[in-house]
Amino acid sequence: MEGTATAKETVRRVRDYIHTNPKLRHDKTKFVEGWGWDHTKWVQSTFPTAADLEKDPVVSGRPIILQSKDGHALWVSQKILRAMAPIPDEVEGGMIIRDSTGKPTGVFIDNAQELVNALRPEPTYEQLEQRFNLTVQDAVAHGLTSIHDAGFDPISLQFFRRAAAEGKLPIRVYGMTHYNESAGYWGDRVEKVMSAGNGRLTARSVKIFADGALRSGGAALYEPYADNPSTCGVMRIDPELLNDIIPRFLKDGWQVNVHAIGDRANGLVLDAFEVALKDADVKALRPRLEHAQLLADRDIARFGDLGVIASVQPTHATDDMWYAEERLGAERVKGLYKFRSVLDHGARITLGSDFPIEGVNPLTGFYAAITRLSAEGTSPHGPDGWFPEQRMTREEALKGMTLDPAYASFTEEVLGSITAGKRADYVVLSQDIMTVDPAKILQTEFLATIVDGEPVYGAI
Numbered sequence: 001m002e003g004t005a006t007a008k009e010t011v012r013r014v015r016d017y018i019h020t021n022p023k024l025r026h027d028k029t030k031f032v033e034g035w036g037w038d039h040t041k042w043v044q045s046t047f048p049t050a051a052d053l054e055k056d057p058v059v060s061g062r063p064i065i066l067q068s069k070d071g072h073a074l075w076v077s078q079k080i081l082r083a084m085a086p087i088p089d090e091v092e093g094g095m096i097i098r099d100s101t102g103k104p105t106g107v108f109i110d111n112a113q114e115l116v117n118a119l120r121p122e123p124t125y126e127q128l129e130q131r132f133n134l135t136v137q138d139a140v141a142h143g144l145t146s147i148h149d150a151g152f153d154p155i156s157l158q159f160f161r162r163a164a165a166e167g168k169l170p171i172r173v174y175g176m177t178h179y180n181e182s183a184g185y186w187g188d189r190v191e192k193v194m195s196a197g198n199g200r201l202t203a204r205s206v207k208i209f210a211d212g213a214l215r216s217g218g219a220a221l222y223e224p225y226a227d228n229p230s231t232c233g234v235m236r237i238d239p240e241l242l243n244d245i246i247p248r249f250l251k252d253g254w255q256v257n258v259h260a261i262g263d264r265a266n267g268l269v270l271d272a273f274e275v276a277l278k279d280a281d282v283k284a285l286r287p288r289l290e291h292a293q294l295l296a297d298r299d300i301a302r303f304g305d306l307g308v309i310a311s312v313q314p315t316h317a318t319d320d321m322w323y324a325e326e327r328l329g330a331e332r333v334k335g336l337y338k339f340r341s342v343l344d345h346g347a348r349i350t351l352g353s354d355f356p357i358e359g360v361n362p363l364t365g366f367y368a369a370i371t372r373l374s375a376e377g378t379s380p381h382g383p384d385g386w387f388p389e390q391r392m393t394r395e396e397a398l399k400g401m402t403l404d405p406a407y408a409s410f411t412e413e414v415l416g417s418i419t420a421g422k423r424a425d426y427v428v429l430s431q432d433i434m435t436v437d438p439a440k441i442l443q444t445e446f447l448a449t450i451v452d453g454e455p456v457y458g459a460i
Helices: 007-020 050-054 078-084 113-117 125-141 154-165 239-251 263-276 302-306 314-320 324-328 339-344 362-371 394-401 403-408 438-443
Strands: 032-037 064-068 073-076 094-098 104-110 146-152 172-178 193-195 201-209 255-260 288-291 309-312 349-351 426-429 446-451 454-458
Touching (some): 007 032, 007 064, 050 073, 125 154, 125 454, 146 154, 146 201, 154 172, 201 239, 263 302, 349 362
Parallel strands (some): 032 064, 255 288, 288 309, 309 349
Antiparallel strands (some): 064 073, 094 104, 193 201, 426 446
């Protein structure tokens, strides 16, 4: 649903999808699900409502759940709202968008999404397999040999275990199991998955959400949002619980990955890591801070000092740059996506895409990291890039997509470089991205993708 300019246009996308799917078109009881709406790109950048979905006769009256582009908000139909009743006044670590009378309008943010997810039917193995195969086709066509999946729930973990056992993983998957703070601690009783399926599946990491996202206004800030002074965002987990579970997971041998976007969330997570890592073997633990988007000056050096890996997404920077100053203010926005500063303080950075939030093509991230420009070569600060002093070099960006992710997944001895003795995972490109004019990088074609010496896309 990306690329629309209004809620009405987005609803038309839903209608068109229903028209092309006979099972949905003829049965109004079936769930309609989608992903990618982005109100920050609309003419009126306000949240959509359930009422918007009821204005189209084909769409109205159906159970509809639509995920936002950033994955931190759900837009639902009136039928879903009725099924959710009674809706609580508040959800800890989440937000329910309401109208002037206090009535829910149909958007649920961060932990409030769980109220909606409780109504979702569980996908079948066949549905998961179909989704995965489509994803893999796209991934290998863009040169990916390994994926770090930050969203394993019990259903997806079961799917990947089975796929690995049946030899159905054409690329490597390094999975992070989601920590649900309401479900209690499980690190001492859940079995880790280590290089299953001939090295294709590993699940030895836990993913913890500290806060929400900047786009949906849920990132936890020290000071209120510039464009919404009524809120500082939300912490999705109590800091005390964060301080309790991080050392426990580390002690039980899990790599800890924490999602943090706002400056307050990043500060609190680094505080928790600092205590947990005291006198610890950091190389054996390799903690990761996922996103690390907005950083207070005092926190930038702590990544290198503590040995915390900054797992960042350059295309988030070039996507957010168009609205970030309005949301944060002219001074605070300078702390956003400070890749150069983090590197200069001795930290290790690993680069990703966060797809499907951004596109799957790794070269868009490479290009964004070294230019801080949109694909069209523009930025709010002109042709030199958005905060160009934060650009990475080509060598740093390439390492951030190869050796550093291998280190971040404990596989640097077998992956991450074309070296004798390592697994033969590599990609063949149509041109040398290390020397070509930056403006031509995105014209690069993927000629072949090789995993374990065998082509999974193209030919050599």
